[in-house]
């Protein structure tokens with residue numbers, strides 16, 4: 001028995017996986033096979049498509065996806081593009097990545113599929129397409145920092161995904177665990193991808209790059225996942241229901257050794273993408289803009305991360321010239337929600353911009369917030385996964401917990417978005433929840449005020465004020481008229497946007 005094999009057993013035991021799984025998916029060089037493994041699906045930019053990606057450790061003679069509407073025959077056969085991937089690490093181990101884009105899918109339809117060919121087929125999996133329009137309520141599982149070892153949230157997530165609770169999973173960076181990543185020649189990558197197959201073969205698994213994926217210029221990340229667009233998944237956006245989701249790399253701000261050009265490319269792309277998402281017809285259809293990136297702009301942990309710095313790179317940009325600042329860009333484009341991870345904890349922030357809290361109102365901070373809302377959800381479970389908090393809350397901290405867990409997000413409609421945090425430590429109960437309510441989206445929303453009720457003639461105090469006022473009754477009348485006009489205008493724009 002080689003040490004490699006013992007190692008896989010060790011990982012399997014720690015991850016709560018059965019050895020049988022790894023027998024089926026041999027991660028060992030000496031028992032490589034062309035059997036499909038690490039099967040996962042992802043959204044493309046087109047709602048009538050689905051991307052299927054998998055791995056084999058040997059090159060099979062041929063490779064396909066066969067699929068069909070659930071319950072019928074899987075009689076549509078699409079050949080895969082096979083690419084040879086020389087993994088990161090000393091051994092230069094070779095694996096094969098297979099990709100198939102399924103096209104022409106019907107909306108709201110369940111499909112069965114399997115992948116493989118003459119050398120072996122996978123089990124049968126199924127997925128459902130969503131509605132094409134924006135009048136429905138997508139549900140997401142959201143988390144970062146889920147590893148092979150100590151994957152605390154894995155079991156409940158597997159169950160919820162397989163019970164059809166989610167339309168997509170958002171994994172906000174850090175997919176594999178640090179030190180052994182290189183030493184084992186990307187076998188932990190294989191183990192991780194096999195571990196998430198139990199979820200990712202059923203619902204689109206949408207990812208952002210995290211710091212642990214940096215080896216060999218993020219090659220494991222870029223090769224193993226198939227995200228929309230043509231930037232190797234480093235930055236991309238996609239639409240689902242009333243939501244436009246943007247994923248980007250905070251890591252381009254930290255791994256400058258891979259090139260400054262990447263920051264520029266990403267920033268220019270973000271600007272363009274946000275501009276397009278803000279075109280009136282687009283924003284009316286998909287008013288929610290959500291970003292996901294690994295390292296947060298704010299955090300109240302004590303781990304020596306950049307987010308502890310008042311002026312951190314992601315928030316205010318790089319160099320003394322503060323180039324490519326993201327907080328300003330997102331604020332000015334009316335991003336509603338910013339999802340982060342990296343800190344191994346959960347933290348919900350009050351609406352915040354430039355370290356200032358902009359509650360909708362003190363009583364209802366998340367009703368018509370006047371700045372983006374941030375959450376940090378990096379406690380899904382990985383090795384070294386319990387960070388600490390500073391003793392005192394920052395004024396933008398609304399809630400925080402070190403419990404292991406993950407976030408559920410449901411976007412009810414154009415005005416209501418719900419977030420809740422599940423705690424593994426507290427027996428899978430919900431320990432935090434919030435409804436973000438927005439009657440208006442876009443940068444104008446930061447100034448939006450609930451329309452005042454129309455002035456009512458029978459209200460006494462108004463009349464008294466008129467009498468005691470030093471201004472002439474004509475000024476008062478003009479003022480009242482302006483208020484009324486404003487109110488009518490607001491109601492009109494509200495009506496045209498939402499009713």
Ligand SMILES: *[C@@H]1O[C@H](CO)[C@@H](O)[C@H](O)[C@H]1NC(C)=O
Nearest residue numbers: 059060061062117118119120
């Ligand atoms: C795959 O190709 C090899 C070499 O051409 C051949 O020996 C083998 O039988 C083929 N396997 C199958 C399942 O067709």
Ligand SMILES: *[C@@H]1O[C@H](CO)[C@@H](O)[C@H](O)[C@H]1NC(C)=O
Nearest residue numbers: 044045228229230231236237
């Ligand atoms: C791919 O990149 C080219 C420019 O290099 C761009 O014109 C094209 O729209 C991109 N395609 C997608 C799907 O983003």
Ligand SMILES: *[C@@H]1O[C@H](CO)[C@@H](O)[C@H](O)[C@H]1NC(C)=O
Nearest residue numbers: 217231232234257258259262
């Ligand atoms: C790293 O990869 C990116 C593509 O994601 C590429 O643009 C860049 O040039 C690469 N950097 C190096 C140093 O190879």
Ligand SMILES: *[C@@H]1O[C@H](CO)[C@@H](O)[C@H](O)[C@H]1NC(C)=O
Nearest residue numbers: 310325327328353354355356
């Ligand atoms: C943010 O606040 C600081 C003071 O804390 C101020 O110097 C700076 O100009 C502000 N930046 C923006 C973009 O408002």
Ligand SMILES: *[C@@H]1O[C@H](CO)[C@@H](O)[C@H](O)[C@H]1NC(C)=O
Nearest residue numbers: 350357359361362363364365
């Ligand atoms: C924001 O709202 C919270 C909760 O109501 C309140 O505790 C806090 O003081 C508010 N902050 C500001 C700056 O209004």
Ligand SMILES: *[C@@H]1O[C@H](CO)[C@@H](O)[C@H](O)[C@H]1NC(C)=O
Nearest residue numbers: 411412413414415416417498
């Ligand atoms: C949006 O969803 C919320 C929460 O379910 C609901 O209270 C509200 O009535 C919905 N609004 C519309 C216009 O359907």
Ligand SMILES: *[C@@H]1O[C@H](CO)[C@@H](O)[C@H](O)[C@H]1NC(C)=O
Nearest residue numbers: 423424425426427428429430
């Ligand atoms: C945890 O929750 C389940 C049901 O949700 C309950 O049956 C069980 O007793 C709970 N365990 C503890 C320790 O509270």
